[in-house]
Amino acid sequence: MSASNALLRPQPAGTRTSRHLQRCLVPALLGALAVAGAAQSALAHEPASPRASEVPAPTAEYLPYLGFSLTEGWLDPWVHSHYSREGTPFVHLFNLEPAYLDRDFFFVYRYTREPHAIEEELEVELEWAFTRRIGLMVEAELEREREAGETETELGDFKIAPRFLLVEAPRFLLSTNLKLAIPMGHGDEYAFGPSITTWSDLGNWVTLQTELGTRYGLSSGDVELFYGAGLAYTFRAPQLFAMADGEVTPGHYPSGLTTVMAELIGSSEMRGEQAGRHVFEALLGVGYSVTDAVELRAAYQFPVGGRRDIDYSTILSAIYHF
Structure with a gap:
């Protein structure tokens, strides 16, 4: 689930001013958000979460922060917790890969309305942390497209991506993902997509995440730049289903x-x-933890910048937290 999944389709003629503003302002805005989040995370010393007492204890004791060191922690055990050690929830966004390591299974259904077709996509994804700094993501897709009364179903790309945690500070994480897309259907090609992701704790259970990367078509030589930023705010809502044993x-x-x-x-x-x-494109979404292991989510994705030729998507997903 990455910003690189955005499809590039033929563009109708638009104003030069609108295209110029999109090219200049949007990447600049994303960069400014990333820099602001990183600076605030690095400089702030007050507790990031005022609700640390609400956070379940991790499965093991934490080791000292790695900071910017690249020589330590590669074989240290991963601490099983869906919170930062400051008590802020780790939130997996819909389109951006995270900077933290986790052990989660995702099931995603995406309904996309294109200008002349309807596309449905089923996606399963597993993210698995091996050590404190090393993780792996694997993803498989099944796609169905309906156009002009005809329906075509095929396998989408199979994706695999090692993830490496490079920077670990109290309220800031930076990682790299090395994604390889392997075509399973017709008309696709092998593609390599390295990216850099960040996670910043802004306090009060608000987090900022960013991703910047490229995608290289290994046979065509095409090069695509993708980028994104997302904000998440987490809070306690009423329980709809009581835990069987009352324990988390x-x-x-x-x-x-x-x-x-x-x-x-x-x-x-x-x-x-x-x-x-x-x-x-922009996305608005919500997630709700049904139990301590299952989270249900929904989102709507739509074009921005005055464009009308891009897809509109409705997304439903479920996460199983190991």
Whole structure:
């Protein structure tokens, strides 16, 4: 689930001013958000969460922060907790890969209304932390497209991405993902997509996440730049389902924990048939923890910047937290 999943399609003629503003202002805004979040996380010394007493204890004791060191912690055990050690929930956004490591299974259904077709996509994804700094993501997709009365179903790309935690501060994380897309259907190609992701704790259970990366088509030579930023706010809502034993698994969310999310993603084709093509989309979503292991989520994704040729998507998903 990454910003690089945005599709690039032919663009109708638009005003030069609108295209210029999109090219300049949106990447600048995302960069400013990332820098502001990182600076605030690095400089703030007050507790990030005023509700630390609400956080279930982790499964093991934490080791000292790694900071910017790249020589330590590679084989240290991963501490099983869905919270930062400051007590802020880790939230997995819909389109951006996270900077933290986790052990989660995702099931995602995406309904997309294109200008002349309807596309449905089922996606399963597993993220697994091996050590404190090393994790892996694997993802498989099944796609069905309906156009002009005809329906076509095929497997989407199979994706695999090692994830490495590079920077660990009290309220800031930075990681790199090295994603390889393997075509399973017709008309696709192998693609390599390295990216840098950040996670910043802004306090009061508000977090900022960013991603910046490129996608290289290994046979076509096409190059795409993708980028995104997202805000998440988490709070306690009433429990709809009481826990069977009244206990929360160590390190897990309690039932009723709710998150609202807003994302802005973009992609720009740097080399290829549609070089100079830019796409910007926004997403609004919500997630609710039904139990301490199951979270249900929904979102709506839509174009921004005055464009009307991009897809509108409704997304439903479930997360199983190991």
